[in-house]
Amino acid sequence: MAIRLTVACPDQIGIVATIGQLIAKYQGNIIEANHHTDAGAGWFFMRHDIYFPTDFTKLDQLQRELENISQALQLQWQLIQPKRPKRVILMVSRQSHCLADILYRWRSKELNIEILCIISNHQDLAQEASWHNIPYHYIPVPKQDKTAAFNQLAETIDQYKPDLIVLARYMQILPPFLCQQYPGRIINIHHSFLPAFAGAKPYHQAFERGVKLIGATCHYVNDELDAGPIIEQDMVRINHCHSIDDMVRLGKDVEKNVLARGLRLHLEDRVFIHNDKTVVFN
Template sequence: MSQTGSEYILTISCPDTVGIVFAVSGFLAERNCNIIDSAQFGDRGSGLFFLRVHFAAGRKGPSHAELSKAFQEVVADPFRMTWKLHDATRRQRVLIMVSKFGHCLNDLLYRYRIGYLPIEIPAIVSNHRDFYQLAAWHDVPFHHMPVTAETKAQQEARLWEIVEQEQIDLVVLARYMQVLSPELCEKLSGRAINIHHSFLPSFRGAKPYHQAYTRGVKLIGATAHYVTSGLDEGPIIEQEVERVDHTMTPDDFVAMGRDIENVVLARAVKYHVEHRVLINGNRTVVFR
């Protein structure tokens, strides 16, 4: 918590018009709130305006509930805003899902352990047992939840129970190699992130690095995106690429790709939990 009192992050999207920043900053100033950081973007294509404001309220300033109620009436309603007011000191609760490739899981756990990711990890879910010892070493509960076509509905029902019981804010598919049902995708809309082991929108589906090798690409990459019912089609949060050449094998591509996946997924999770990502239709606005 700030020495001046509580800290909040306000995120806004609304139709672009004159006076939005003035109205928001004036509202905060009138309530003795000090802006620490602010970022904005007006999208000429969609006609929408996006704003992220990190601010501190004085020790005797309004509470979260008081700020929210007043903001809705004074600013949000007149400007037709979609908005959220987040407690900047609260660590989001993240559930990680994984199958048999553990590099992203291991990387996220390490970054969590050293404090790079301001999160809590109440659970790891996997359809295999491979990483229960890794979870135990980090003192994170591990849930082995095998799935088949016949048991998919029951497995996802149990998964949703964990999400609700643990008050999960974000689900991270860290190379979880199962497709979530449309119903679960809808429930997790805007709060589930997948790492795709290729540079979308090219090379979707299975073995993308082998597809890239066959096409003779000179760049490979990874993509972190929100999960939707459309396979590998959710709004993209972060991407990265590395240069490759004719001397490399598909296995070289895979090894290099794993390193890229680690970095891209960690960035995407950090951006999300710091409330830096605002969804703009099929795209995202990311205030880095």
């Protein structure tokens, strides 16, 4: 029986031993282990993939023991069943490349997720949804007053009880109340190497500046624009021959790859958030 244990807590002597003993007591075999101590922040992070014997029946007991330990050591911990797919909502606007990529990885079983629905402020990508028999919610967001739309959006999201919301090139800025409702559970892909070219039209900004590399950033959404904790970034080389259209085209490949990698890291519980930065075990 595969179990994943993640732990974050103040740094202190003996954590590894205490946790290790507990796992050994239940005959757990640690398949993959990652630790990190952030000396500056005085914080400790740990992720274990563990195999317990197939006839393992003491998960509740293990859980109670972790509960007891956690008070003494101030642990924030999670016991996760890695085989259970996470429940995901995808949000898009008109650009299809990130959506098509995630749908492909999902239908080819590369991503272990349940896709609850696709939400969009446009109707353009309804066909991609219908090909895959996924509900498609069209919630237009009028420029002049977005309040009603965002309320409808929040309601729609809430009814699905998602584990995760993925902004797969959703070109609206989410309202703060929504961001605060799902902390560490909204992932965005920004089409620049943040913090360079934050905000609108990053490829136009990059073209103007004459940079030789363009990039993409997958990050958690918080209530400051394009400033949430970064999960993954990558770049692609460009040169003077590339028009803005070329940059958009090349950028699409980086965007979808960076989003897919960031998403996978999150789904495998490899990302910890602390002080607006991430610890990523990969």
